[in-house]
Amino acid sequence: MKQPQSVLAKTISTPVILIALLVVIAILTALFGSGSFARTVTEIFIRVAFVVGLYIFIGNSGVISFGHAGFMCIGAYAAAWFTVPPMMKKVLLPGLPEIVSNAQLPFLGSLVLSSFLAALVALLVGLIMMRLAGIAASIATFAFLAVINTVYANWESVTAATSSVVGIPMVTGVWTSLFGASAAILIAYFYSISRWGLALRAARDEDIAASASGVDIYRQRLISFVISAFVCGMSGVLYAHYLGVVNPDAFYLGITFISLSMFVVGGMSSLSGAVLGVVIISAIIQILRWFEKGIDIGGLTLELPNGIQEIAIGVVMIVILVFRPAGLLGKREVLLKGWPFKRRTAD
Amino acid sequence: MTAVLQILFDALAVGSIYALGALGIALIFGVMRLVNFAHGDYIAFCVFAMLVPSTDVVAIVLIGKLPAILLIPIILLIGAVISVLSEMLVFRHLRNANPATMMICSFALGFVIQHVLLMFYSSRPKAINLWSNLSLPVEIFGARIPLLQLLTIIITFVILVALMWFLKRTRYGLEMRAAAEDFTMARMLGVRANRVIMTAFAVSGLLAASIGLILATQTGVADIRMGMPIMLVAFVATVIGGLGSLPGAVICGLLIGAASVLLQVFLPLDARPFRDAFLYSAVILCLLWRPDGIFAPRSAKQRV
Amino acid sequence: MSLLSVRDISVHYGQLAALRGVSISMDEGETLFVTGPNGAGKSTLLKAIAGAVRPSSGSISLADKVISGQPPEQTARLGFSMVPEGRHVFGSLTIEENLRLGTGIRADKDRIEGDLETVYEVFPMLAERKDGQAGVLSGGQQQMLVIGRALMAGPKLIAIDEPSLGLAPKVIDQVYDTLLKLRDSRGLTLLIVEQSSTRAMLTGGRMVLLRGGKIVLEGDARELANDESLRRAYFGFGEH
Ligand SMILES: Nc1ncnc2c1ncn2[C@@H]1O[C@H](COP(=O)(O)OP(=O)(O)OP(=O)(O)O)[C@@H](O)[C@H]1O
Numbered sequence: 001m002k003q004p005q006s007v008l009a010k011t012i013s014t015p016v017i018l019i020a021l022l023v024v025i026a027i028l029t030a031l032f033g034s035g036s037f038a039r040t041v042t043e044i045f046i047r048v049a050f051v052v053g054l055y056i057f058i059g060n061s062g063v064i065s066f067g068h069a070g071f072m073c074i075g076a077y078a079a080a081w082f083t084v085p086p087m088m089k090k091v092l093l094p095g096l097p098e099i100v101s102n103a104q105l106p107f108l109g110s111l112v113l114s115s116f117l118a119a120l121v122a123l124l125v126g127l128i129m130m131r132l133a134g135i136a137a138s139i140a141t142f143a144f145l146a147v148i149n150t151v152y153a154n155w156e157s158v159t160a161a162t163s164s165v166v167g168i169p170m171v172t173g174v175w176t177s178l179f180g181a182s183a184a185i186l187i188a189y190f191y192s193i194s195r196w197g198l199a200l201r202a203a204r205d206e207d208i209a210a211s212a213s214g215v216d217i218y219r220q221r222l223i224s225f226v227i228s229a230f231v232c233g234m235s236g237v238l239y240a241h242y243l244g245v246v247n248p249d250a251f252y253l254g255i256t257f258i259s260l261s262m263f264v265v266g267g268m269s270s271l272s273g274a275v276l277g278v279v280i281i282s283a284i285i286q287i288l289r290w291f292e293k294g295i296d297i298g299g300l301t302l303e304l305p306n307g308i309q310e311i312a313i314g315v316v317m318i319v320i321l322v323f324r325p326a327g328l329l330g331k332r333e334v335l336l337k338g339w340p341f342k343r344r345t346a347d
Numbered sequence: 348m349t350a351v352l353q354i355l356f357d358a359l360a361v362g363s364i365y366a367l368g369a370l371g372i373a374l375i376f377g378v379m380r381l382v383n384f385a386h387g388d389y390i391a392f393c394v395f396a397m398l399v400p401s402t403d404v405v406a407i408v409l410i411g412k413l414p415a416i417l418l419i420p421i422i423l424l425i426g427a428v429i430s431v432l433s434e435m436l437v438f439r440h441l442r443n444a445n446p447a448t449m450m451i452c453s454f455a456l457g458f459v460i461q462h463v464l465l466m467f468y469s470s471r472p473k474a475i476n477l478w479s480n481l482s483l484p485v486e487i488f489g490a491r492i493p494l495l496q497l498l499t500i501i502i503t504f505v506i507l508v509a510l511m512w513f514l515k516r517t518r519y520g521l522e523m524r525a526a527a528e529d530f531t532m533a534r535m536l537g538v539r540a541n542r543v544i545m546t547a548f549a550v551s552g553l554l555a556a557s558i559g560l561i562l563a564t565q566t567g568v569a570d571i572r573m574g575m576p577i578m579l580v581a582f583v584a585t586v587i588g589g590l591g592s593l594p595g596a597v598i599c600g601l602l603i604g605a606a607s608v609l610l611q612v613f614l615p616l617d618a619r620p621f622r623d624a625f626l627y628s629a630v631i632l633c634l635l636w637r638p639d640g641i642f643a644p645r646s647a648k649q650r651v
Numbered sequence: 652m653s654l655l656s657v658r659d660i661s662v663h664y665g666q667l668a669a670l671r672g673v674s675i676s677m678d679e680g681e682t683l684f685v686t687g688p689n690g691a692g693k694s695t696l697l698k699a700i701a702g703a704v705r706p707s708s709g710s711i712s713l714a715d716k717v718i719s720g721q722p723p724e725q726t727a728r729l730g731f732s733m734v735p736e737g738r739h740v741f742g743s744l745t746i747e748e749n750l751r752l753g754t755g756i757r758a759d760k761d762r763i764e765g766d767l768e769t770v771y772e773v774f775p776m777l778a779e780r781k782d783g784q785a786g787v788l789s790g791g792q793q794q795m796l797v798i799g800r801a802l803m804a805g806p807k808l809i810a811i812d813e814p815s816l817g818l819a820p821k822v823i824d825q826v827y828d829t830l831l832k833l834r835d836s837r838g839l840t841l842l843i844v845e846q847s848s849t850r851a852m853l854t855g856g857r858m859v860l861l862r863g864g865k866i867v868l869e870g871d872a873r874e875l876a877n878d879e880s881l882r883r884a885y886f887g888f889g890e891h
């Protein structure tokens with residue numbers, strides 16, 4: 001096996017480039033962007049964090065998960081529990097335990113604690129579900145999402161059911177979300193070059209060989225599941241502090257599928273693919289939105305009818321996948337050496 | 348006694364719809380390892396095809412006014428056509444892609460269909476009145492069952508029998524079953540890949556259209572998202588039935604329908620809103636018990 | 652013109668070259684044995700002919716029609732029938748359904764029932780359980796089924812990847828008897844992959860030896876099988 005040291009030296013440029021890209025976007029936004037554009041960029045960064053969380057599990061294990069929006073949900077509601085002013089909580093969420101409803105944590109405290117809660121839940125359900133592989137595991141994660149959604153959408157006294165929980169401090173902006181996305185990228189990167197990440201990818205590519213060589217697939221999957229849940233939970237916290245309100249349906253099928261699509265379009269087995277998938281698809285969406293509002297080109301106003309944006313984005317994704325079934329990046333990562341792209345074999 | 352009968356009919360009626368959905372998903376999965384997330388949108392598409400494009404709350408029925416004997420075949424045909432078209436335009440170009448890619452494409456396709464409908468009909472659910480006299484109850488052994496519920500069960504049963512006959516007794520059926528199990532080997536024995544896949548899509552589209560008709564009559568509403576929940580349950584049923592097993596898909600569709608009705612009836616009042624949580628927990632347990640599905644064919648290899 | 656002609660084909664799996672410029676040609680009614688060590692590319696050669704893998708260069712034609720690049724179902728229609736490595740029984744179908752699956756492409760429909768009889772005679776246990784699920788058969792029984800299935804397609808050319816695998820010696824004899832009978836009565840052409848040369852010695856015909864994706868030796872089966880050069884070439888001693 002290679003020494004982690006040399007892998008680090010060879011691949012560290014990947015997270016650096018990715019984070020640099022996000023930093024450039026943030027700086028440009030701060031310099032030239034309008035308020036609404038800054039909000040869009042914030043949303044994109046939160047999405048980057050979430051999809052990178054997906055990458056940690058799906059990219060390394062090869063198991064498609066439909067369940068990670070559940071962790072986002074857990075993180076977001078936990079953020080609400082920890083940061084909404086106690087006065088409001090006692091009225092809105094009378095079922096919360098005393099110790100929680102009296103607490104009002106600062107943002108960072110809520111971020112860490114809530115993300116840990118998501119990871120803890122992942123550990124508990126993962127102990128059961130990570131025994132499964134392939135599509136059975138995918139369905140189990142979907143079932144998990146359905147359970148989480150049902151619980152959060154109906155547990156009146158703790159989650160306010162389908163009515164939104166309001167009063168969460170709106171502290172997530174471009175820089176906070178940039179911090180979150182960068183943290184996610186670093187966690188994903190260091191995980192994927194760690195012995196755990198290597199072992200899990202080996203298991204993904206060569207099931208029998210890996211288990212013959214002593215890789216405990218169950219354990220490795222579980223580790224990756226928990227870490228990815230932590231990151232997805234974190235993205236949920238950021239989202240809650242961005243919107244100021246949480247609502248269970250924000251964390252159900254819509255976000256699951258859109259995020260998975262961005263992830264697959266970017267390239268399922270690549271961290272760079274996860275980040276670039278989100279950035280590219282979001283950019284296309286944004287451009288289409290501008291066109292829907294009408295754009296002046298040399299005195300000519302080009303205006304697309306409403307609704308075209310969604311149709312177009314669907315078509316664009318299909319076309320990309322038809323021509324690049326493994327996604328835009330496939331298994332490759334952006335690397336400085338051998339610019340612009342170099343194959344990074346995952347062994 | 349009559350209460351039991353009532354529950355039984357409820358369970359069968361709900362389960363029937365899931366079974367039809369699961370069958371549609373399983374057929375496609377069998378021949379090309381595709382989990383077709385657009386299936387639910389075919390259902391909605393077929394329902395909206397009966398209406399004049401408008402944003403009003405009350406739907407203006409266009410071909411929906413035709414007598415049933417014309418309307419039903421036309422809607423079935425529309426279902427088959429949109430399903431086959433999506434094969435030709437999208438999935439054919441993805442034959443060698445991995446299952447995740449195909450799945451995401453099917454989702455993207457569903458997304459496109461949804462938003463096309465949205466553009467023409469707006470997102471408001473519309474009241475739609477098809478054969479309203481079908482909601483009148485009939486009395487069976489003292490239980491009052493809506494006629495439509497009875498019809499749903501009968502129609503499902505007829506469709507299942509017809510499909511079984513098709514699969515077991517015709518050359519097409521034999522080729523389809525073989526292709527579902529080992530596609531390359533079937534081709535090496537002369538089975539025409541394109542024909543089999545198109546047939547599977549056509550049949551799957553027919554099933555989606557029948558679900559659309561039943562749902563529209565039952566609920567009296569046309570909603571762009573009406574197919575989604577059915578599709579999801581059907582997907583789950585297909586997997587716990589054993590991917591590649593059509594009878595498994597049908598039985599598990601029925602089982603899930605029955606389980607949801609039974610939970611609804613027997614859960615304590617406080618727990619009732621959480622019904623789906625119980626249902627999906629049961630799904631997870633079921634997967635742990637039999638990861639390859641309850642009725643997985645012996646030679647089934649997991650390729651996803 | 653020969654029935655099958657493989658001209659200078661190469662097959663790649665990713666970077667790995669499994670076949671490197673292989674040519675063979677077969678006349679109708681001929682028997683050709685392909686032998687060679689593990690990983691030599693024998694199965695790949697059959698798959699390339701069947702159309703299950705695409706050659707990266709070269710061409711293949713069957714009955715004067717180019718089949719390389721054509722889908723497998725097209726090749727099957729020209730009279731090519733194959734027993735691939737790894738059996739590939741349709742487990743959820745019945746035994747008889749397995750046997751009948753390949754008959755859809757036959758022009759001589761009137762011969763189907765007779766051929767079914769023949770298969771059942773050679774493998775009586777298939778007849779006994781003809782309505783049972785094929786998935787429950789033992790390994791050797793599955794091997795009988797797939798050989799029977801390939802014959803039921805009424806081929807001009809049958810390609811069998813290691814017919815002896817998992818079969819009792821007596822059954823192997825029966826299989827070969829049947830194949831040779833069909834060769835003599837109908838002009839069936841036999842393309843057979845075998846690891847050992849003993850069978851080739853008994854049966855006669857031509858033989859090619861593949862190693863490292865290339866044909867390293869070619870000639871009369873009986874002569875080669877007795878020849879020291881075969882063993883040398885097999886293990887690669889003779890190379891410079
Ligand atoms: N699907 C595949 N993907 C990648 N490599 C393959 C594949 N199939 C075969 N190979 C490689 O191609 C080479 C030739 O394989 P092939 O199966 O043709 O050998 P063979 O002569 O039939 O061997 P055996 O006697 O063991 O059956 C081997 O090195 C094998 O590893």
Ligand SMILES: [Mg+2]
Binds near residue numbers: 693694695812
């Ligand atoms: Mg072989």
